[in-house]
Amino acid sequence: MKFARLAIAACLLALGSLPASAAGVDKLYVLYCGEGVGADQSRWSPGVNVGVPLAVSDNCYLIHHTQGGWFLWDTGFPDALAATPDGVSAAGGALHVKRTKTLTAQLDEIGVKPSDIKAMAISHTHPDHIGNVELFPQAMLYVQKAEYEWPGENGAPRFKSEHPVTKLEGDHDVFGDGSVVIISTPGHTPGHQSLLVRLPKTGAVLLSGDAVHFKDNWDNRRVPALNFNKEQTLASMQRMADILAKEHAQLWINHDKPQSEAQKKAPDYYE
Numbered sequence: 001m002k003f004a005r006l007a008i009a010a011c012l013l014a015l016g017s018l019p020a021s022a023a024g025v026d027k028l029y030v031l032y033c034g035e036g037v038g039a040d041q042s043r044w045s046p047g048v049n050v051g052v053p054l055a056v057s058d059n060c061y062l063i064h065h066t067q068g069g070w071f072l073w074d075t076g077f078p079d080a081l082a083a084t085p086d087g088v089s090a091a092g093g094a095l096h097v098k099r100t101k102t103l104t105a106q107l108d109e110i111g112v113k114p115s116d117i118k119a120m121a122i123s124h125t126h127p128d129h130i131g132n133v134e135l136f137p138q139a140m141l142y143v144q145k146a147e148y149e150w151p152g153e154n155g156a157p158r159f160k161s162e163h164p165v166t167k168l169e170g171d172h173d174v175f176g177d178g179s180v181v182i183i184s185t186p187g188h189t190p191g192h193q194s195l196l197v198r199l200p201k202t203g204a205v206l207l208s209g210d211a212v213h214f215k216d217n218w219d220n221r222r223v224p225a226l227n228f229n230k231e232q233t234l235a236s237m238q239r240m241a242d243i244l245a246k247e248h249a250q251l252w253i254n255h256d257k258p259q260s261e262a263q264k265k266a267p268d269y270y271e
């Protein structure tokens with residue numbers, strides 16, 4: 001009887017420990033996906049720091065889920081940009097952008113083939129975020145319906161119609177266990193989204209996308225003049241602030257260069 005009870009207890013322990021150790025996210029890599037210099041910071045902060053240049057980072061984030069496999073958040077500037085090491089002028093001369101290392105090379109360094117990536121999401125459809133979507137033609141793309149259907153230049157579609165897609169209308173729990181949750185944060189673009197990642201050691205991290213571009217704008221709730229909708233942007237920032245408080249989460253701002261430079265980069269990772 002005693003042995004039977006012990007055996008049952010051991011069995012329960014084994015079962016009980018399995019989901020806890022085998023579920024969820026175990027790795028988050030910050031990948032270099034380009035960089036840029038804006039000639040005038042006030043492009044993003046109306047009336048503030050007029051004529052002062054601003055250097056920006058451009059990151060992608062690769063997440064490993066113990067059951068769901070590899071998930072990519074944002075894809076950065078196209079890898080082809082790396083063929084021009086000095087970079088190119090963009091946004092009508094308002095920006096100078098470059099990419100000194102490809103996304104493919106960084107994936108290769110950590111032993112991940114593009115075909116290993118089963119799912120991906122982009123914060124929005126600006127060129128510094130969607131440049132490599134078609135490196136992963138097999139990956140399920142999670143995007144807000146409002147962003148997917150937002151007409152591009154001359155009414156062109158923003159994605160290839162054959163790319164597998166899940167069109168969202170609001171938040172989405174990617175793996176169904178709360179470890180990776182897409183958070184709808186419209187305003188910068190019609191269907192902009194951010195990503196909440198709950199890491200076992202680092203804790204919760206909210207990946208901003210371009211809901212905010214750098215810390216000073218976050219601290220002062222400044223909205224770039226080029227944003228699609230100012231009121232939506234402010235409401236999204238408030239929603240993010242509420243999530244940060246509730247989750248005791250860190251806000252990782254994609255384009256904030258000082259913050260990005262202080263972060264571990266692939267092949268190193270956060271757990």
Ligand SMILES: [Zn+2]
Nearest residue numbers: 126128129210
């Ligand atoms: Zn951007």
